[in-house]
Amino acid sequence: MSATSTTIVTLPDQTTATIPKKNYISAEHGLLSWLLTGDHKRIAMLYLISITFFFFIGGAFAGLIRLELLTPQPDLVASDTYNKFFSMHGIIMVFLFLVPSVPATIGNFLIPIMLGARDLAFPKINLLSWYLYLAGGTLTLAALVLGGVDTGWTFTTPLSTHYLNTHVVTTACAIFVAGFSSIFTGLNFIVTIHRMRCPGMTWFRMPLFVWSHYAASILMVLGTPVLAISIVLVALERLIGIGVFDPNKGGDPLLFQHLFWFYSHPAVYIMILPGMGVISEVVSTFSRKRVFGYTAVAFSSVAIALFGFFVWEHHMFIMGVSNYSALVFSLLTMLVAVPSAIKIFNWAFTLQKGSITFETPMLYAFGFMGLFTIGGLTGVFLAALGMDIQLTETYFIVAHFHFVMVGGMLMAFLSGVHFWWPKMTGRMYPEQISKLAAVVTFIGFNLTFMPQFILGYLGMPRRYHAYPPEYQVLNVLSTAGATVLGVGYMLPILYLAWSLKYGPIAGNNPWQATGLEWQIQSPPLTENFTEIPVMDHEAYDYEWLEHKTQQEVTTVG
Amino acid sequence: MPRETAVHEPHEHVFIPQHRHHFETEEQQREAGSFGMWLFLLTEIMFFGGLFFAYLLYRNWYYDAFVPASNFLSVTLGGTNTAILITSGFCMALAVWAAEVRKKQFLVIALILTTVFGLAFIGIKYVEWHDEWEHHHVPGAGFDISEFVSPNAHGITDQKAIPPDMAQHCQIFFFLYFAMTGMHALHMIIGIGLLVWLILRAQRGDFTAGYVAPIENFGLYWHFVDIVWLFLFPLLYLINRHPLK
Numbered sequence: 023m024s025a026t027s028t029t030i031v032t033l034p035d036q037t038t039a040t041i042p043k044k045n046y047i048s049a050e051h052g053l054l055s056w057l058l059t060g061d062h063k064r065i066a067m068l069y070l071i072s073i074t075f076f077f078f079i080g081g082a083f084a085g086l087i088r089l090e091l092l093t094p095q096p097d098l099v100a101s102d103t104y105n106k107f108f109s110m111h112g113i114i115m116v117f118l119f120l121v122p123s124v125p126a127t128i129g130n131f132l133i134p135i136m137l138g139a140r141d142l143a144f145p146k147i148n149l150l151s152w153y154l155y156l157a158g159g160t161l162t163l164a165a166l167v168l169g170g171v172d173t174g175w176t177f178t179t180p181l182s183t184h185y186l187n188t189h190v191v192t193t194a195c196a197i198f199v200a201g202f203s204s205i206f207t208g209l210n211f212i213v214t215i216h217r218m219r220c221p222g223m224t225w226f227r228m229p230l231f232v233w234s235h236y237a238a239s240i241l242m243v244l245g246t247p248v249l250a251i252s253i254v255l256v257a258l259e260r261l262i263g264i265g266v267f268d269p270n271k272g273g274d275p276l277l278f279q280h281l282f283w284f285y286s287h288p289a290v291y292i293m294i295l296p297g298m299g300v301i302s303e304v305v306s307t308f309s310r311k312r313v314f315g316y317t318a319v320a321f322s323s324v325a326i327a328l329f330g331f332f333v334w335e336h337h338m339f340i341m342g343v344s345n346y347s348a349l350v351f352s353l354l355t356m357l358v359a360v361p362s363a364i365k366i367f368n369w370a371f372t373l374q375k376g377s378i379t380f381e382t383p384m385l386y387a388f389g390f391m392g393l394f395t396i397g398g399l400t401g402v403f404l405a406a407l408g409m410d411i412q413l414t415e416t417y418f419i420v421a422h423f424h425f426v427m428v429g430g431m432l433m434a435f436l437s438g439v440h441f442w443w444p445k446m447t448g449r450m451y452p453e454q455i456s457k458l459a460a461v462v463t464f465i466g467f468n469l470t471f472m473p474q475f476i477l478g479y480l481g482m483p484r485r486y487h488a489y490p491p492e493y494q495v496l497n498v499l500s501t502a503g504a505t506v507l508g509v510g511y512m513l514p515i516l517y518l519a520w521s522l523k524y525g526p527i528a529g530n531n532p533w534q535a536t537g538l539e540w541q542i543q544s545p546p547l548t549e550n551f552t553e554i555p556v557m558d559h560e561a562y563d564y565e566w567l568e569h570k571t572q573q574e575v576t577t578v579g
Numbered sequence: 580m581p582r583e584t585a586v587h588e589p590h591e592h593v594f595i596p597q598h599r600h601h602f603e604t605e606e607q608q609r610e611a612g613s614f615g616m617w618l619f620l621l622t623e624i625m626f627f628g629g630l631f632f633a634y635l636l637y638r639n640w641y642y643d644a645f646v647p648a649s650n651f652l653s654v655t656l657g658g659t660n661t662a663i664l665i666t667s668g669f670c671m672a673l674a675v676w677a678a679e680v681r682k683k684q685f686l687v688i689a690l691i692l693t694t695v696f697g698l699a700f701i702g703i704k705y706v707e708w709h710d711e712w713e714h715h716h717v718p719g720a721g722f723d724i725s726e727f728v729s730p731n732a733h734g735i736t737d738q739k740a741i742p743p744d745m746a747q748h749c750q751i752f753f754f755l756y757f758a759m760t761g762m763h764a765l766h767m768i769i770g771i772g773l774l775v776w777l778i779l780r781a782q783r784g785d786f787t788a789g790y791v792a793p794i795e796n797f798g799l800y801w802h803f804v805d806i807v808w809l810f811l812f813p814l815l816y817l818i819n820r821h822p823l824k
Contacts, residue, residue, distance in 0.1 A: 139601065140600070143611040144615060145601065209618045210615075212618055213611050213614050213615045213618065214611075216614060217607060217610055217611040217614060218602075243618055243621060244621065244625055247622045247623070247628075248625050248626070248628065248629045251627075251628075251629035251630060255633075262718065262719040263718075263719055263720065264718045264719065264750075264754040265718060265747075265750050265751055265754060266633060266637075266751060266754055266755070271750055271751065272637075272640070272641060272747060272748040272750075272751055273637075273751060274636065274637075277633060280632075281632070281633075549601070554603060
């Protein structure tokens with residue numbers, strides 16, 4: 023297999039090519055020019071650095087959890103400490119990594135460019151959202167350093183309000199603050215998408231990446247405030263004993279779960295939808311075809327956002343909710359599978375008869391499609407009431423949402439980072455080692471989480487740090503997989519950092535992609551476009567691109 | 580006034596110094612700002628929505644406790660406050676109009692009146708809260724149910740006595756009362772802070788030369804805070820004002 027004939031990558035002549043002297047990175051110098059910037063691209067880079075930092079902290083906790091579970095006995099840490107480990111892992115990964123991952127980094131960088139705008143509608147609010155994120159992250163770290171928190175990431179009452187003596191309020195503050203960061207990002211995106219499109223950029227000419235971010239932003243704007251108020255109520259219940267979640271005073275602990283999951287189930291779609299946007303772009307580019315059923319894929323994002331608000335009770339099927347409402351929520355939950363399947367099928371049809379090449383972003387995208395499908399289908403298992411009663415609170419659920427969140431979203435995030443790395447930095451990452459990293463991640467992931475499906479089906483409960491000896495083989499497999507996965511995540515950090523200085527110069531459009539972002543220089547100018555473009559073709563129009571390059575050649579020649 | 584010498588058609592080639600470079604036109608900037616404000620208010624609705632949902636649930640469960648607890652609130656003070664807040668909202672609407680027709684003096688006066696009525700609202704609210712503190716109606720360790728269990732012993736003649744276990748649930752009513760009115764008052768205080776800043780800028784003539792977006796958007800916020808109160812007042816004060824009939 024010769025790498026040269028099976029790739030669409032076309033790089034400029036390395037002996038003469040240079041990074042453009044004027045770009046958003048070189049526009050200003052000094053730390054303050056970054057910390058006080060209003061440029062969406064710089065803020066995206068700030069976000070990229072901070073979420074990577076938190077990803078590795080959350081990942082370290084995952085490693086410790088797997089290490090403890092290597093043996094059936096509780097021998098590495100005390101049970102309380104184990105509770106703090108998985109709580110911190112969940113809180114950091116959900117609120118400080120998954121929710122902002124694609125939107126705040128890649129989305130922040132690309133949405134204005136994809137729409138033909140010079141910046142997001144509210145640059146200062148964009149910067150504020152990063153500072154709020156940092157404040158939330160700092161408070162989380164403070165809670166961690168002061169002794170941790172052991173509520174799990176769900177803050178379930180009355181456990182969190184009456185039975186624990188850890189840093190619940192500090193963590194609650196952290197989530198509250200980080201939530202506003204997410205609200206502001208969503209608000210900025212919605213306004214930008216409505217009001218900042220360039221001439222000719224109709225709704226159905228927008229890239230699907232923008233559509234999926236639009237859907238995710240609606241969820242951020244409508245869901246996150248409800249999380250904020252429920253977290254405030256938990257803090258008040260702890261601090262002054264208001265009784266709203268206290269059964270002794272007539273309060274209802276389940277009310278908390280209704281409020282919490284009203285946000286936190288849509289939050290799952292906040293996490294996955296932007297990833298789906300990345301996959302649409304990547305699959306189209308590396309199949310050289312327009313995304314099949316563009317309109318259906320666009321509307322399926324909105325449908326996921328809409329349905330996502332009406333399924334929250336499936337987290338409470340075993341908690342004494344009424345049977346009739348459980349029935350309704352079970353059906354509604356299964357309904358979410360429809361728009362998700364529309365996406366998977368349309369990507370598959372995009373691949374059909376396309377000229378497929380297997381660059382790194384595409385490998386990650388294939389990983390996404392396979393793993394997300396497994397994760398999504400096991401979600402339908404769990405939506406069925408009878409199965410849910412058997413499987414909920416077991417490792418089956420843990421495996422299910424890790425397939426969606428890690429197998430899905432993290433793969434999409436890495437796919438997107440590799441795909442747009444040349445645009446963000448002007449340099450290519452090293453191709454061979456990054457392909458290796460994609461394969462290692464895929465293998466490591468499956469080895470980690472496939473055994474957990476079996477463990478859960480056999481009845482191993484989640485959140486325990488000891489288990490019967492007969493489960494050990496599967497747990498050892500899982501821990502071994504986690505180690506491989508860890509290597510898979512370390513590799514990109516190393517070679518992406520290397521490529522900042524030594525990577526080949528990418529040129530404007532290394533992938534021969536059609537998006538507006540690929541028609542400008544890499545890295546882009548601070549103002550993105552020297553003059554505002556006029557969109558005169560559909561998204562993913564490869565013929566337009568061909569003609570455009572032909573014309574360029576004739577004018578030069 | 581030197582700024583008003585250049586009179587052009589509005590929205591057409593009017594140069595305003597507040598125009599931000601990343602917007603193509605001033606119209607786009609104005610629309611983006613006001614759309615952003617509407618979205619922000621949507622998040623506020625969802626934020627208060629959580630509390631309204633809790634209210635709905637507990638009012639249905641503990642109606643018998645919510646009625647006497649609600650009747651301890653003063654309709655006179657609450658009603659006065661409603662009137663004050665509506666007046667404040669009216670002044671704000673006048674301020675928006677004044678900015679649009681570029682009457683600087685009128686704008687400043689309208690904004691000051693808005694602030695004064697807002698402060699009056701907070702003042703009356705403070706009196707009410709203080710009253711509830713004196714009667715041990717603040718939820719927490721100091722909460723006292725005796726006025727609900729035996730109203731006659733406290734010289735209250737127009738209330739039915741309720742059993743102690745139900746009276747405990749009055750605490751939930753008062754928690755919701757403090758949470759909702761407190762959250763509302765917090766929004767008022769933030770609003771008053773912004774008003775002071777707007778007044779200072781209005782005196783400089785910032786908003787009477789064609790750039791009215793901050794006044795408009797703040798107007799939306801202020802009216803939203805008013806509307807929240809228009810829901811809170813009947814829900815908290817007027818549950819059942821004829822308990823003995």
